[in-house]
Amino acid sequence: MIAQSLRFPAPDRSRRPRADDLVAVLSCTVALGLAACGGGGGAVTADRIIRNGQIVTVDEDFRIAEALAYRFTPAGSEILAVGSDADVMAFQGPETEVTDLEGRVVIPGLVDSHLHFSLLGIEAEFEADLRRAMSVFDVVQGVAGLLEKRTPTAGSWLVGRGWDEYKYERPFTRWDLDAVTPDNPVQLNRVYRGLAVNTAVFELMGIRDNDPSTWPAWWLEDPEGFTLDDKIFREKRTITVNGRPREVEIPTGMFLGNAVRMVTVRPPAPAFEDQVQAVRYGTEEMTRLGVTGIVDPSGGGGVMRAYQEAYRRGWLKARMLQVFEGMWNTQTPTQIAAHFDAIPFNDLGDRWLRWRGTKWQIDGGAGTRSSWVTEPFLDWEKIEGQPNYGYHWAENDFRLAQLRQVVDRGWDVHIHSTGDLGMKQTVDLYAILMDSIKAVNPNANLRWSVIHAYLPMEPETNMLAKMAEYGIIAAVNPSFIWHQGRSFSQNLGAERMARLQPFRSYLRAGVKMAVGSDYGTSPYSPWIGLYAMLTRKDLWGTVHNAEETIGIEDALRAMTINNAYYTHAEEWNGSLEPGKVADMVVLDLQDIYELERDPERIWEVENTILLTLVDGRPSYQREGFRF
Numbered sequence: 027m028i029a030q031s032l033r034f035p036a037p038d039r040s041r042r043p044r045a046d047d048l049v050a051v052l053s054c055t056v057a058l059g060l061a062a063c064g065g066g067g068g069a070v071t072a073d074r075i076i077r078n079g080q081i082v083t084v085d086e087d088f089r090i091a092e093a094l095a096y097r098f099t100p101a102g103s104e105i106l107a108v109g110s111d112a113d114v115m116a117f118q119g120p121e122t123e124v125t126d127l128e129g130r131v132v133i134p135g136l137v138d139s140h141l142h143f144s145l146l147g148i149e150a151e152f153e154a155d156l157r158r159a160m161s162v163f164d165v166v167q168g169v170a171g172l173l174e175k176r177t178p179t180a181g182s183w184l185v186g187r188g189w190d191e192y193k194y195e196r197p198f199t200r201w202d203l204d205a206v207t208p209d210n211p212v213q214l215n216r217v218y219r220g221l222a223v224n225t226a227v228f229e230l231m232g233i234r235d236n237d238p239s240t241w242p243a244w245w246l247e248d249p250e251g252f253t254l255d256d257k258i259f260r261e262k263r264t265i266t267v268n269g270r271p272r273e274v275e276i277p278t279g280m281f282l283g284n285a286v287r288m289v290t291v292r293p294p295a296p297a298f299e300d301q302v303q304a305v306r307y308g309t310e311e312m313t314r315l316g317v318t319g320i321v322d323p324s325g326g327g328g329v330m331r332a333y334q335e336a337y338r339r340g341w342l343k344a345r346m347l348q349v350f351e352g353m354w355n356t357q358t359p360t361q362i363a364a365h366f367d368a369i370p371f372n373d374l375g376d377r378w379l380r381w382r383g384t385k386w387q388i389d390g391g392a393g394t395r396s397s398w399v400t401e402p403f404l405d406w407e408k409i410e411g412q413p414n415y416g417y418h419w420a421e422n423d424f425r426l427a428q429l430r431q432v433v434d435r436g437w438d439v440h441i442h443s444t445g446d447l448g449m450k451q452t453v454d455l456y457a458i459l460m461d462s463i464k465a466v467n468p469n470a471n472l473r474w475s476v477i478h479a480y481l482p483m484e485p486e487t488n489m490l491a492k493m494a495e496y497g498i499i500a501a502v503n504p505s506f507i508w509h510q511g512r513s514f515s516q517n518l519g520a521e522r523m524a525r526l527q528p529f530r531s532y533l534r535a536g537v538k539m540a541v542g543s544d545y546g547t548s549p550y551s552p553w554i555g556l557y558a559m560l561t562r563k564d565l566w567g568t569v570h571n572a573e574e575t576i577g578i579e580d581a582l583r584a585m586t587i588n589n590a591y592y593t594h595a596e597e598w599n600g601s602l603e604p605g606k607v608a609d610m611v612v613l614d615l616q617d618i619y620e621l622e623r624d625p626e627r628i629w630e631v632e633n634t635i636l637l638t639l640v641d642g643r644p645s646y647q648r649e650g651f652r653f
């Protein structure tokens with residue numbers, strides 16, 4: 027017991043109202059003609075009570091309570107009361123199970139507002155995660171580790187994800203990879219817009235280093251039409267042609283931008299059954315990290331079928347909202363209209379699996395120097411030879427005509443916009459569309475977002491006030507600051523980087539932030555995003571403007587209730603209040619403010635989550651934790 031209290035020092039409660047200051051907030055929303063709402067007890071009993079905890083409600087006042095009671099309902103679950111132990115225990119009946127939290131912190135289930143989910147399970151189970159690799163050695167080790175884990179037969183593919191050449195002492199090459207995997211084709215996807223392969227892949231394409239007759243046209247020289255961010259990496263090597271050594275610059279296996287099209291053989295796409303399994307692995311992995319809700323911005327018919335099948339089998343462990351992404355980014359308004367006329371619904375599903383909204387894209391990213399920006403990317407003189415302002419998919423009038431087709435049919439819109447000009451187009455067009463919708467329907471409930479929303483504060487294009495005025499949501503991904511801080515900073519310059527995803531300025535301006543990992547590009551742990559919001563520190567230890575950090579309360583709001591709002595679910599999800607579903611996470615922590623005082627603690631908490639409840643039932647339960 028002494029060891030226990032040493033390990034868990036008494037929480038500093040001086041800053042916050044004590045749990046027992048709270049009146050029990052009883053469920054007056056429970057229908058059933060419950061007469062007494064203030065007295066607690068009698069009419070409704072709880073299936074579960076958790077007590078003696080630090081229950082971080084994330085309600086309007088960010089109250090912290092001792093206990094919480096909930097019951098199961100035909101629709102799932104319902105929180106009955108949150109408050110002091112004494113008040114909540116009034117909901118105890120003969121069948122009620124009670125858990126003593128021993129002072130631990132409980133938070134609402136985390137919601138990730140932007141996570142490309144469909145391959146997460148496949149990756150967690152079958153692929154190498156290279157996002158934490160900081161050197162050529164780490165990349166090679168990552169592939170070697172996968173080889174050891176999978177023990178693949180000769181010729182079968184090995185796939186990895188998340189490399190970023192900015193992080194290494196030099197770009198790695200296929201010869202580095204060949205040293206550990208001479209017999210298996212290897213495909214490693216960059217964090218964004220890039221691909222690297224080993225020599226076995228070129229061999230599958232019929233290319234032999236020592237036989238110039240097998241070399242494709244692009245082997246020694248770039249094809250026509252390459253733009254500034256398309257690149258084939260080459261290196262001088264000595265090869266043997268007809269028994270004679272010859273020195274030539276040949277591809278190293280690394281490709282950026284459209285150059286990835288040079289690689290014409292790819293690993294086989296996962297079979298449907300693997301996709302269904304992946305939903306189980308993927309949602310299990312997310313609930314291990316405390317995530318109970320996921321917004322997948324790359325939804326569509328194919329992945330939806332896999333999600334539905336997993337749901338039918340009881341394998342969906344977290345709630346899922348699919349945002350519909352299609353080919354319409356470049357389609358004409360007429361094509362888009364035909365497409366959406368064929369889908370007679372814009373909001374489908376139940377609280378576990380929903381389909382709502384559309385995702386679009388206007389520009390690229392800061393790591394690949396392709397955000398649409400007013401000021402060119404740094405070092406263009408050396409890198410591109412001409413000022414590089416990034417790119418954009420559509421001009422204003424065309425994009426406006428496109429968007430009208432979906433908003434007129436009641437769909438929400440979310441547009442990937444990273445550069446300040448990209449953001450400006452999105453925000454300006456949203457304002458025009460919102461004005462015209464609200465002229466007809468003043469109560470229209472529009473929750474449209476700027477996805478990524480890197481640069482809202484540029485001197486020329488400052489859009490904070492306009493976003494706040496129109497209620498446009500900044501769907502930010504703080505983890506980029508952590509894992510790509512260096513490349514972003516090199517490309518944008520430290521001065522502009524200081525304003526990238528300005529968390530505090532967003533809050534101060536009254537812009538709602540919905541936080542997501544952008545897994546697919548970023549690592550999927552939501553705790554990285556929390557760390558980045560509290561510190562703005564990157565993997566190399568550089569802090570990108572401490573003025574723009576926020577505290578634990580606002581960060582948690584952004585990860586829970588704001589994301590629930592983003593998905594039109596705040597009435598029933600996103601905080602621990604009577605009437606809402608019992609989605610919550612028990613942390614091995616005694617005081618939530620400790621994460622603010624010492625953000626490095628986040629990495630312990632991330633890996634020691636004790637329990638994740640979705641609809642009141644454990645989707646994840648740590649071994650040894652009694653519930």
Ligand SMILES: [Zn+2]
Nearest residue numbers: 140142323544
């Ligand atoms: Zn994304």
